[in-house]
Amino acid sequence: MDTFALVVTIAVALFFTYTNGFHDSANAIATSVSTRALTPRAALAMAAVMNLAGAFLGSGVAKTVSEGLIATPTGDQGMMILFAGLVGAITWNMVTWYYGLPSSSSHALFGGLVGAALAGASTVHWDGVLEKIVIPMVLSPIVGLVLGYFVMVVILWIFRDANPHKAKRGFRIAQTVSAAGMALGHGLQDAQKTMGVVVMALVIGGVEDEGDAIPVWVKISCAAMLSLGTYAGGWRIMRTLGRRIIELDPPQGFAAETTAAGVMYTASFMFQAPISTTHVITSAIMGVGATKRVSAVRWGVAKNIILGWFITMPAAAGVAALSYWIVNLAFG
Template identity: 85%
Template sequence: MDTFALVVTIAVALGFTYTNGFHDSANAIATSVSTRALTPRAALAMAAVMNLAGAFLGSGVAHTVSKGLIETPTGNQGMLILFSALVGAIVWNLVTWYFGLPSSSSHALFGGMVGAALAGSSTVYWWGVWDKVVLPMFLSPLVGLVLGYLVMVAIMWLFRKANPHKAKRGFRIAQTVSAAGMALGHGLQDAQKTMGIVVMALVIGGVEGPNDQIPVWVKIACAVMLSLGTYAGGWRIMRTLGRKIIELDPPQGFAAETTGASVMFSTAFLFQAPISTTHVITSAIMGVGATKRVNAVRWGVAKNIILGWFITMPAAAAVAALCYWVGHLAFA
């Protein structure tokens, strides 16, 4: 195995984690910034620290990514498949970041893996893709939507007699905790996805065995890159989530973030399913906003976001397949 190819692939994997950080950092902090619970820089710094912490909370999602979606390919061809998968995900991340569309970095990665594996004639575990990617892709937004609505209804009922100004001040403070929970869940989910890819590269390169534990340096490297990317910020996407879907107030922001964090933790620990933080927080914001009145949510923006969800996996898969074919021709 070419050591250079292994090093390049790991470097590209860490580059993907960096783009994931600035692409998805908005997920954790957009609501807190839009309600002025936190300043943008304070929110980004807090999110970076909590992403770092979240990366060390578990490894179930990493094992799902490294073993449950495609058969671990072998040799230089296997490394090219992995490299192409990452390029497909990075390209789609950059395209959606440029247009301010909060698409899923996770599904860009999964789409890249499937597209590159098919192009390289590697086995795709379609049941794993359905069970761990497609099904959660549909269920997690529905859960986020319904749960966000119910949490907001509960808050409205519990604080129905409270002084509105005092309640808003209290929820603005509480949002510091809920935003931290979102960032912790983002680290738990998204850092592990790259850990799974790096472990797969190490197995292909013969450095690690398929059943070995995730090396500590892999956890640290993925966590640090995610945190650095988060601190770089994703202002375009933050505007979409924070203001274009609905104008949020502190109680609504708290409800959306609490919902998002709850869904991310439960799926990671109970099902080891790599869900999209983007899908969950976006749908939670919609659910929360619908308690005000249904037409308070700007459903036109929401429709464009949902369209992006369906395009993400096929688009990233197409870019990854193209990258594989170009690489195969160049190095054949």
Template identity: 85%
Template sequence: MDTFALIVTIGVALGFTYTNGFHDSANAIATSVSTRALTPRAALAMAAVMNLAGAFLGSGIAKTVSEGLIETPHGTKGMWILFAGLVGAIVWNLITWYYGLPSSSSHALFGGLVGAALAGGIGVIWSGVVEKIVIPMFLSPLVGLLVGYLVMCAIMWMFRKSNPHKAKRGFRIAQTVSAAGMALGHGLQDAQKTMGIVVMALVIADVEDAGDPIPIWVKIACAVMLSLGTYAGGWRIMRTLGRKIIELDPPQGFAAETTGAGVMFSAAFMFHAPISTTHVITSAIMGVGATKRVNAVRWGVAKNIILGWFITMPAAALVAAVSFWIVNLAFL
């Protein structure tokens, strides 16, 4: 096995985790920052710490990613397939970050893996892709939209007789907790996805056997890189989530964050499903906003975001396929 290919692939995997952090940090804190519940730097610091903690809460999603989407490739070629898949995901993350589009880093990664596997002649487990990726991709935003709407309705009913100014101050404090829960769920979901890729690389290199526990150094490395990326911040996407979909107030921000965290924890612990934090929090914000009035949500912005969801996987797959062909010419 080419040790150089292994080192490069693990390095790029950690680089992807870093881009995931600054790309998706907005998911956890955009609502808290937009409602002024937290200052931007304090929110990022809190999210970084909670992302780090969330990475150690489980390993089910990592196993889903490493074993259930593509056939485990072999040899140096297999390692470069993983490398190309990661390049596809990173490139798409950078493009969508530049344009402030809250697309899914998770689906960029899955699309990159599938595109690189197809280009490299490796089997794709389509049943796993449909069951573990496509169905949750459609289901989780619908759940986020509905639950966000219901949670906000419940809050409005429970506090209907409260002083609006006092209630907003209370929810601004409560958002510290809900944002922390959102960041913890992001760490639980997204750090494990990269852990799965690193484990697959170690299996290809015969350093680990399939089914072995995830090495502690892999957990620490992925958690730290996600946390560092989060602290770097994703200001462009934060503006989209925090202000462009709807002008959020503290009760709405609390409802959206609580909904997003609840959906992510349920998906991770009950189904080991690698869902997109971006999809969940964006749809929750839409559901919460619709309780005010349907046209309070800027559906034109929402439409562009949803369009980005649909093109993420094929776009990342195309970049990954091109990357593999280039690597194939250079190294294989």
């Protein structure tokens, strides 16, 4: 196996993690920034640290990505499939970041891997795609929406007699905790996704055997790149989530972040399912906002975001397939 191809593929995987950091990490802190619970720089620094910590909390999601979606391809063709899948994911990430659309980096990665595997005539585990990707893709935002609504209802009932100004001040402080929990969940989910890809590259390159534990240097590299990307910021997406869906106050921000973090921990530890941070926090914000009044949520923006969810996987798959054909033509 060409060592150069292995190094390039791992480098591209780490760059994907970097784009994931500034693309998706904004989702974890947007509500705290929009309610002024945290300044943008403080929020980004906190999210970077918590993303780093979250990356070391488990490996179930990484195992799902490396073994559960496509059969690990072999040889030079296998490395081309992995490389093309990453190119498809990065391209879609950059397009949606440019336009400020909070699409899912996770589903861009999954779409890229599946598209490249199909183009390279490699086996796709469709049962794994259905159980670990499609079903969670549909269920997680529904759970986020419903749970966000009920969490906010409970908060409104508990603090119904509280002084509004004191309550908001208290929830601003509480949001530093909920935002940290959200960022920790993002590290737990998204750093592991890239770990799974790097492990797959190492298996293809003959450096690791399938089923081996994730090397420590892989965990550190993926976590560090996610944290660097986080600190680079994602201002366009932060604006969409923090302001354009609904004007949030601190209690609403706390409810949305707590809901989203709970869903992510459950998916990671109980089901090893790689879900989308974007889907969960967006739907939680909409659920929380609906308690004020249904019309308070700007459903036009929400509709565009939901449309992006269903475009992401096919679009990334298409770019990945095209990338595979180009790379195969040039080097195959």
